[in-house]
Amino acid sequence: MFGQVAAGERHHGVIGRRYAATVLHGLGLSDVDESVYRSVLRRRPGSIAELARTLELSRHRVEKAIQHLRALGLLQPGAPGQPPTAADPEIAIPVLLRQRHEQLEDVTTHLPALAAEHRLAAFGDAHHQAVEVIVGSEEIRHRTAALAATANEFLIFDRPPYAYDPSGEVEGELPFLERGVTIRVVYDSTALQDPLRLANVRTLAAHGEQARVLPKVPLKLTIFDQHTAVVPLTREEVSESVALVHESGLLDALLALFETLWSSAPVLDRPHDTAPIPPEDADLLTLLAMGVKDAAVARQLGVSIRTARRRISGIMDRLGATSRFQAGRESERRGWL
Known part of the structure; x- marks a missing residue:
């Protein structure tokens, strides 16, 4: 069969074109599927039998390809005995791409379970997985x-x-x-x-x-x-x-x-002020390092809880810290405490 195809490609330009550009394999199309699809896309006239003769394929293979392409939404039914018509590729192909992407994502979610099955088979004992x-x-x-x-x-x-x-x-x-x-x-x-x-x-x-x-x-x-x-x-x-x-x-x-x-861990080398901090901020950092709650911090500093929280947020931003413990560690690293 491979010798026949090779000979056909030498003597018939149609077959050469048929296998020259298989760009839709990623969508699950075979060479024959794409050959039929491109022929219909170019609106070649004639019956299914004529389409088969043009592509040098059996009618059975053409009908099977048409059935597959219709299932994928790339072709639409034609009149009885006539080839189907092509759906707009700018609409049909993106839909297929999304479907394939969703299928691949589904496979990805099952990878841990598949890997667990592999380990179980390899080790033979769930206790050694x-x-x-x-x-x-x-x-x-x-x-x-x-x-x-x-x-x-x-x-x-x-x-x-x-x-x-x-x-x-x-x-x-x-x-x-x-x-x-x-x-x-x-x-x-x-x-x-x-x-x-x-x-x-x-x-x-x-x-x-x-x-x-x-x-x-x-x-x-x-x-x-x-x-x-x-x-x-x-x-x-x-x-x-x-x-x-x-x-x-x-x-x-x-x-x-x-x-x-x-x-x-402190954030790596975040740009920060090197100037000494105001005494009231030093007092605030000391209270934070001691684990003092917001209400007690407000009382110690003689401000409202809202003001205390705003100042705490500001100094943590300045330090690049995401927790009070980290703020204390970063303050020590900078020599502020």
Whole structure:
């Protein structure tokens, strides 16, 4: 059959055109489907039999393609014995694209369950599903890339040593930020001693990465969509083995650790005033660091609760803090307390 098709392409321009532009495969169309669709789209006259002869296909194959194209909404019924007419592609094709997108999204939501079935089959015991050990740099890259490709959130602990050149960091992460992925990173302060890496982090933060820093981060960690964590099992620059931690009590503990350190870490190098703060703001920070409630703060400062809350909000904005505990830590770092 392949020899016949090849010969036909040499001697008949129709077949050459028939397979020349298969741009609709992504919508589930075969070569024959697209050939029939394009022919009808060009409004070639004649019956189904004539259409089959023109395309050098059997009538059965043409009728089967027409049936499929009608089911997709690309063709509309014609008169009895006559070929169908084409729906407006600017209307029909976007509808199909939305349907395919919804189908792909549905598949994505089932990935965790499918992965759990795979782990169960691989390990044979549900009690050993929580941790999967991946060995080999190529396999590690393959598995982490697959997780990243479908994830909507990355939670990361970043610390040395590194196996890669920092010059490619921005280009590697920007596509995820542009796709709308939420990326929260807690950096170990030693990671930012390299001026190039610090510049990269500032660039990524300007594009939407949420970056914070602590004097020490306990481990390297990446959690995808809060359902799979990647933890290197060695301290070398290139780890030849990692643990994939799936939904379990262990993953819950890693998530809790991330959120605890995230809440206590100051925002990375946010521009701020270096001038001394007014004495009344120093008093306010001291009260906040002591955990004093709003009403007591208002009484101590001799202002209304509304005014106290406004001043608390203002000083937290100035510090780039999202919690009072973080405001206290950032004030200490700046030498305000």
